[in-house]
Amino acid sequence: MSAVDPIVIVDNISKTFHAGGRSHRALDGISTTINRGEVLVVIGPSGSGKSTFLRTLNALETIDSGSIIIDGVSLTAKKTNVDQLRTEVGMVFQHFNLFQHKSVLDNIILPQKVVRRRSEAEATKVAQDLLEKVGIPQLADRYPSQLSGGQQQRVAIARSLAMNPKIMLFDEATSALDPETVEGVLELMGQLAAEGMTMAVVTHEMQFARKVGDRILFMDNGKVVEERKPNDFFDNPQSDRAKLFLEQIL
Structure with a gap:
């Protein structure tokens, strides 16, 4: 507690x-x-x-x-x-709300660049580290449609965590x-x-x-x-x- x-x-x-x-x-x-x-x-x-x-x-x-x-x-x-x-305030929804036309890695990079004004290199490093943290580093180049629901939710969690x-x-x-x-x-x-x-x-x-x-x-x-x-x-x-x-x- x-x-x-x-x-x-x-x-x-x-x-x-x-x-x-x-x-x-x-x-x-x-x-x-x-x-x-x-x-x-x-x-x-x-x-x-x-x-x-x-x-x-x-x-x-x-x-x-x-x-x-x-x-x-x-x-x-x-x-x-x-x-x-x-x-x-990070939020993870019942449905994953991922960008279907972007890769897993880009789904985590883009919000960092837009909201946190991070450089491509910094945002990429954060995204790669978080994919490792949530247990799916091997899926970085895949698209949401190629993932299971559980994998998509892990991406959504990583995306929220990337905002610190x-x-x-x-x-x-x-x-x-x-x-x-x-x-x-x-x-x-x-x-x-x-x-x-x-x-x-x-x-x-x-x-x-x-x-x-x-x-x-x-x-x-x-x-x-x-x-x-x-x-x-x-x-x-x-x-x-x-x-x-x-x-x-x-």
């Missing part, structure tokens, strides 16, 4: 979606913090607001009220350069993978956590949540129902809603 040194402070945020004359309150007064070096695992039933919450942390979703502070900078202040702040983010967000990063490749990606995420990467992870992988997480945030109907250490949550859930959820998935 990391020391108490908040890099993310979320204070009473709410978000309502409006569509077809109907409204849905996706987030309803969420407050939490994420400390440097901590792994916050967000779990809950489908439609509970988990992914919406994660997407607010880099302004992919705006909030209606409340505040979010990332490393001392308010995400909601009008003067904040959201694009600049977003470069400090202060925090990594993982939104159901293994849910689109076939069962044989899930474990390898989870191991890689566990390795990043062990190295001290600050992470917020939305996942249905309860074994990972228990083993790697420092804290569990259990959500339902846009609210935080419980927020506890993994063993406490899994062994002794306090709310009836959490008890029912765990009975259904464990």
Whole structure:
């Protein structure tokens, strides 16, 4: 567990979606913090607001009220350069969002040159080192269509790491993978956590949540129902809603 040194402070945020004359309150007064070096695992039933919450942390979703502070900078202040702040927050999605017409190596090089203004040589060295780190250096010259889902997700993780983010967000990063490749990606995420990467992870992988997480945030109907250490949550859930959820998935 990391020391108490908040890099993310979320204070009473709410978000309502409006569509077809109907409204849905996706987030309803969420407050939490994420400390440097901590792994916050967000779990809950489908439609509970988990992914919406994660997407607010880099302004992919705006909030209606409340505040979010990332490393001392308010995400909601009008003067904040959201694009600049977003470069400090890496995000890995359920689907890989790779450039299909570029090689694996170029998928990792290009964002570095555009966002971090690195030279071709420096960006290439970073990309090669990260492909080694995620275990696929031999695939540098291939294209995404030539890779398995698990391999593509490793590229996506390497691409995010190349930005030297202060925090990594993982939104159901293994849910689109076939069962044989899930474990390898989870191991890689566990390795990043062990190295001290600050992470917020939305996942249905309860074994990972228990083993790697420092804290569990259990959500339902846009609210935080419980927020506890993994063993406490899994062994002794306090709310009836959490008890029912765990009975259904464990």
